[in-house]
Amino acid sequence: MTGLFYLIGAIVVIAIVIMSVLKFVATNYIKVAPNEAKVFYGRKYINEKGEKIGFKVVTGGARFKIPIIESVGSLSLNVFTLALNIKKAPNINGVPVNLKGVANVKISSKEGRLMLACERFLHKPQEEIESTAYQNLEGHLRGIAGRMTIEQLIGDKTMLNQAALDEASQELNKLGFDIETVVIQEVSDDSEYIDQLGKKKTAEVKRDAEIGKAEAERETTIKTKKKLDIQQANFTAEVSKQQAISAQAGPLSTAEAMKAVVTAEQETAKTKVEKQTEVAVAEAKRKEQQLIAEVIKPAEAAKIAAELVANQNKQVKITEADGEQQQIQKLAEAAKQKAKLEGEGQGAADQARMEGEAAGIKAKKLAEAEGDKAIGLAQAAVIEAKLLAEAKGIEKKAEAYAKLDESGRLLQILEALQTLVPATVKEFAGVMEAAAKPLGNVDNISIVDFGSGNATGKFGGTVPGMIAELFAKANVSGFDLSGLAKKLGIDPSKFLGKAGLGDTPTA
Incomplete structure (x- = not known):
């Protein structure tokens, strides 16, 4: 137990x-x-x-x-907030101002500053620590206010806050503090200086506003008047324009009517010339077909017949030559057999055979040469027929050209120049052909006057009139047809005089 x-x-x-x-x-x-x-x-x-x-x-x-x-x-490291209320801090102009704001301060946790804070604030109450920070910060804010004007203090709070933060931080860091933020919330004064300054600014703003309003109204009035003046000027110009159009209506109508008449006459003349041109072209095609039917086709038929005859003769000659060659070969064989029988030897037989073959080849070549000669003669006959037909056509053209007067010959020359100056003469090519070719086939012309007395003059002026119109259009295009005609031995003044135009000026 x-x-x-x-x-x-x-x-x-x-x-x-x-x-x-x-x-x-x-x-x-x-x-x-x-x-x-x-x-x-x-x-x-x-x-x-x-x-x-x-x-x-x-x-x-x-x-x-x-x-x-x-x-x-x-030591507490918590942030503590200081309510700043600084009274009558004189600015650079000596005006006492009041500053209200807040600052967030704490004992620094950085080793060096924390050691300083331990030496100064260990076992001290928090109120005493905050009071020390407040008094130091207030002194720095008063110094900053003493270096700034009222306009700077109330106009740029950001600069004021940054200046307070930078300057106060340097001193408070020596005590072991860190300033987190400084915000100045209000700047005022007891002498109403800031209020009067605000009233002055307000009055200036109101004055500038009134001036701006007056200037805007004046510009509006000027623009409105300018717009009305422009509209009035436009109305006046439109009225003048309509009056001018009305005054020109009569002459314009007359001119349009005359223009329509001239256009109709030109279209009629153009249609007439086109029809004449079509007739001349059809006549030329008919003559061409006649020439082909009467001369060229018979010549080609004769050529074909001659070729057939020549080929037949050639085949006959070749056949005869082949028969002669075979006969010679047979004679040679017989001679060979005879020589063989007679014992003359192989050499004599071979010689006889070679002579027989040479004679056959010679006969064949002679037959072929005779056939080629016959074909050549037939082709030469066809070519001769074509050349005779062309010569006959040229002779007809020469006879027609001889029957033309100076105007017709000039038309022929201008027709030949179409390839050289197509831009000037191209549209008149049909007129030249229509005017020249029909006249070449006319032996005599009968003119019937129905009582006017000027039928001969009208007919005589037809071709000169067309040529005169061609000369005028060529001169406008920059081509001197008068000079060209004179160089060719033709006097253009003769037919231009007939058209009533005289000498055509050069471009």
């Missing part, structure tokens, strides 16, 4: 010891939150530079505190 009590007592003692150890460890194992800094002090510590210092700062972690030897203090 006694042993049991001893066992229970030992267990209790061990449990008490364990609990005491756990409590000791829990009490001295210091845990540090991310938003605070724990300062261990009581003995010498070696920093990262190898220097001995009297405290050690731990942020965001844990460390075991040696009982009795070490102690622990805390």
